[in-house]
Amino acid sequence: MSTQLLYQIALTLVPNIGCVQAKVLTEKFGNAQDIFKARLHELSLVENMGEVRAACIKEFTGFNEVEEEIRFIEKYRIEPLFVTDERYPRRLLNCYDAPALLYYRGNADLNARNIVSIIGTRNNTDYGKLLTEKLVHDLKEQEVLIVSGLAFGIDAIAHKAALSNGLHTVGVLAHGLDTIYPAQHKGLAKEMMQQGGLLTELRRLTRPDKHNFPRRNRIVAGMADAVVVIETAAKGGSMITAELAGGYRKDVFAFPGRVGDAKSAGCNMLIKNNKAHLLGGAQDLLEKMGWAAKKKTSAPKQKELFIEMTADERALVNILGEKESVHIDELYFKSGLSSSSVAAAILNLELQGVMAGLPGKMYRLI
Numbered sequence: 001m002s003t004q005l006l007y008q009i010a011l012t013l014v015p016n017i018g019c020v021q022a023k024v025l026t027e028k029f030g031n032a033q034d035i036f037k038a039r040l041h042e043l044s045l046v047e048n049m050g051e052v053r054a055a056c057i058k059e060f061t062g063f064n065e066v067e068e069e070i071r072f073i074e075k076y077r078i079e080p081l082f083v084t085d086e087r088y089p090r091r092l093l094n095c096y097d098a099p100a101l102l103y104y105r106g107n108a109d110l111n112a113r114n115i116v117s118i119i120g121t122r123n124n125t126d127y128g129k130l131l132t133e134k135l136v137h138d139l140k141e142q143e144v145l146i147v148s149g150l151a152f153g154i155d156a157i158a159h160k161a162a163l164s165n166g167l168h169t170v171g172v173l174a175h176g177l178d179t180i181y182p183a184q185h186k187g188l189a190k191e192m193m194q195q196g197g198l199l200t201e202l203r204r205l206t207r208p209d210k211h212n213f214p215r216r217n218r219i220v221a222g223m224a225d226a227v228v229v230i231e232t233a234a235k236g237g238s239m240i241t242a243e244l245a246g247g248y249r250k251d252v253f254a255f256p257g258r259v260g261d262a263k264s265a266g267c268n269m270l271i272k273n274n275k276a277h278l279l280g281g282a283q284d285l286l287e288k289m290g291w292a293a294k295k296k297t298s299a300p301k302q303k304e305l306f307i308e309m310t311a312d313e314r315a316l317v318n319i320l321g322e323k324e325s326v327h328i329d330e331l332y333f334k335s336g337l338s339s340s341s342v343a344a345a346i347l348n349l350e351l352q353g354v355m356a357g358l359p360g361k362m363y364r365l366i
Contacts, residue, residue: 002070007032008082009066009203012101016056021048022100023083031084036060072204078177079104090333091115095222095248099201102219103177106197108168110223111333112145114291117220117245119238120154120230121263128231128263129157131255135228136161138282142291147172147224149216149237150185150198154230159188163195172223173200174208174216181208214240221245225327226289229254229276232266239266246275249328249361251288253279290325290362307352312337312345317365320355325364 011022011032028046029035043054081088081102089110092098132154146162148155150171162169180186217240227245232238245252254276257264270276286292315335320326331342349355356366
């Protein structure tokens with residue numbers, strides 16, 4: 001039994017310690033075990049902690065429950081992913097409320113080069129089904145990882161389309177890995193664990209209660225490069241996910257629907273309010289995200305040879321040189337730099353005429 005894992009799970013069970021506090025504590029003390037070993041006074045001085053939350057850590061006694069969780073993890077070969085682990089979905093680290101610990105069963109790379117979350121109504125039309133299947137099919141050549149929530153409707157269609165097109169697909173759950181909801185998707189979930197996986201921040205015995213779905217949705221939004229809304233009403237889980245994605249600085253895309261069609265009202269509203277790019281097909285997404293096939297270009301401009309760059313700036317230039325354009329989240333992800341370091345490097349490179357910003361939080365070399 002891993003001692004670190006014992007304390008990592010324990011940290012998620014401490015009353016009054018949420019995801020944000022857990023991440024702050026981890027950044028301060030380095031690992032979960034040292035958080036529990038820290039003195040009360042040290043804990044209370046951490047940002048937004050105070051004596052009450054610090055006392056909750058020092059008084060925690062639920063280690064027997066934690067040991068039961070670890071036995072379950074070992075029995076079913078579940079991979080726990082703490083926020084400091086290399087295989088933790090790195091795109092989530094740019095989300096302020098990212099889960100401190102995730103539970104994963106599968107073989108997909110959660111840090112794949114290109115990740116798209118596809119969301120929509122549980123009561124789709126034939127139009128929505130056709131759009132979803134064609135979109136996934138047309139993303140096949142890019143080997144995109146498809147993420148969704150394993151729900152009825154668009155979610156399940158997206159997962160099935162990914163499987164049939166040889167793409168990995170990950171379902172983010174609103175419950176523990178000891179069950180599958182809806183039960184009708186047990187067979188689909190089993191296939192996905194062979195060609196993708198299942199991911200959740202919730203422990204075993206956690207039921208798919210209503211309040212767990214918004215928690216699930218933030219992971220769907222946060223772990224992707226782009227979120228595509230296929231069909232959705234003006235209110236509902238897909239609209240919540242789209243709003244979350246916008247708050248996380250993700251690019252949101254939506255297929256338009258007919259005026260007056262209730263199942264496309266949410267998509268039309270997102271486009272109208274400039275909260276989503278209008279999507280006509282996979283090519284629109286590929287071009288906006290800078291994933292389209294790169295054309296042959298001449299060698300980098302000679303002036304770059306005469307510009308002095310810092311290590312941070314050179315790192316960004318190297319990443320930008322791989323594609324026609326690169327999304328801001330990819331710069332964070334690939335460089336491993338903090339948001340402030342990336343912002344400073346971008347500013348200097350723009351002032352020196354080396355790179356330029358594009359719509360949709362994209363950047364390119366000049």
